[in-house]
Each structure stands twice: as C-alpha cells, then as structure tokens.
Amino acid sequence: MNLLLEKTDKIRLIQEGSKLPYDLLLLADETIEAIDKYIHDSEIYIYEREGETLGVYALQMFDGESIEIKNIAVSKTCQGEGIGQRMLLNAMEQAKDRGFKYILIGTSNAAFRQLYIYQKVGFEIYEVKKDFYTKNYSQELIENGLPLNHMLVLRKQLND
Numbered sequence: 413m414n415l416l417l418e419k420t421d422k423i424r425l426i427q428e429g430s431k432l433p434y435d436l437l438l439l440a441d442e443t444i445e446a447i448d449k450y451i452h453d454s455e456i457y458i459y460e461r462e463g464e465t466l467g468v469y470a471l472q473m474f475d476g477e478s479i480e481i482k483n484i485a486v487s488k489t490c491q492g493e494g495i496g497q498r499m500l501l502n503a504m505e506q507a508k509d510r511g512f513k514y515i516l517i518g519t520s521n522a523a524f525r526q527l528y529i530y531q532k533v534g535f536e537i538y539e540v541k542k543d544f545y546t547k548n549y550s551q552e553l554i555e556n557g558l559p560l561n562h563m564l565v566l567r568k569q570l571n572d
Contacts, residue, residue: 421461423502433458436468440485442553450482457502459486459495466490469499471506477513478567479506484517500533508570518565520545522558530566538567 426432432451434444441447450472459467469484481503486495507515517535519526544563545553553560 426456436485440483467495479512480516518563520560521562522555535566535568539565
C-alpha cells in the first residue's frame with residue numbers, strides 16, 4: 413500500500429468557524445452530542461481529493477507532553493485505500509513537529525480493524541477505561557457484533 417499522498421490529495425487544517433464534516437465524524441463517534449463535547453477544543457484536519465472531503469481527524473492537547481486523536485474517520489466508499497493510515501502518519505507528524513512526546517488514541521474493545529491499524533503504525537495499548545461506553549451512552553452500542561464496553565487507549569512515543 414502506497415502511503416504517500418496522491419497528487420490530487422491533501423490533508424489540511426480547517427479554519428475555526430468552518431462547517432464541520434459531521435457525516436464523517438459520526439462514522440467514528442456515536443452521536444453529535446458526544447462529538448460536540450470535544451470538537452470545539454480540537455484542531456480539525458480534513459483529507460481531500462479533488463475538492464471532496466474523504467477523511468477527517470481531530471487533535472486535542474491532552475497534557476503538556478501528550479496530544480490525543482479524538483476522532484479519525486474515512487468515508488465508507490474510500491475505506492481500505494490507506495487514507496486512515498495517511499491521516500495517522502500526518503497526525504503523528506503534527507504532534508512531533510509541535511514537540512509532543514506522545515500521541516494517544518482511544519477506541520472500543522470491539523474495534524478490531526482500528527486496533528490493527530493503530531498497532532501497525534506503532535501504537536501500544538496504554539490504558540483500559542473500564543465500562544466507558546456503558547457509563548457514557550444511554551443506549552447499548554454494538555460493533556462487529558459485540559457490545560461496546562471498554563475504551564482502549566493506545567499511545568505512541570514520538571521521539572524514537
């Protein structure tokens with residue numbers, strides 16, 4: 413898989429006050445209310461091809477040495493093309509260039525594909541937030557046929 417951007421592809425920071433791509437953000441988070449809890453304190457990057465937004469990720473400062481990817485999503489029609497990995501690598505570059513030591517990302521206990529991709533680019537499981545989904549969402553959430561219970565937080569050291 414070629415992880416270089418195609419000639420017509422670009423990843424860019426969207427300006428504050430721009431329309432947010434909720435259709436894509438909702439692929440990685442369950443509700444607009446959940447997204448709104450973090451999105452306005454985050455930097456939003458979009459992946460574009462020929463003017464069409466195909467992906468999005470949100471970065472938020474976690475603490476003085478860590479930054480967190482709060483949301484990362486790729487249009488269903490473009491999944492499997494390497495766009496997610498390109499955005500992950502871009503997020504890691506952004507964090508490293510700004511002097512952060514670690515980058516974090518959280519996902520559910522049932523997000524097999526995401527867990528594979530995150531570990532493939534060097535993230536390691538760092539923390540388990542027990543019962544995160546059952547405590548924070550009123551309805552039961554299902555992914556890959558399994559109930560979402562725990563959030564797995566993965567971390568990657570950036571100064572290797």
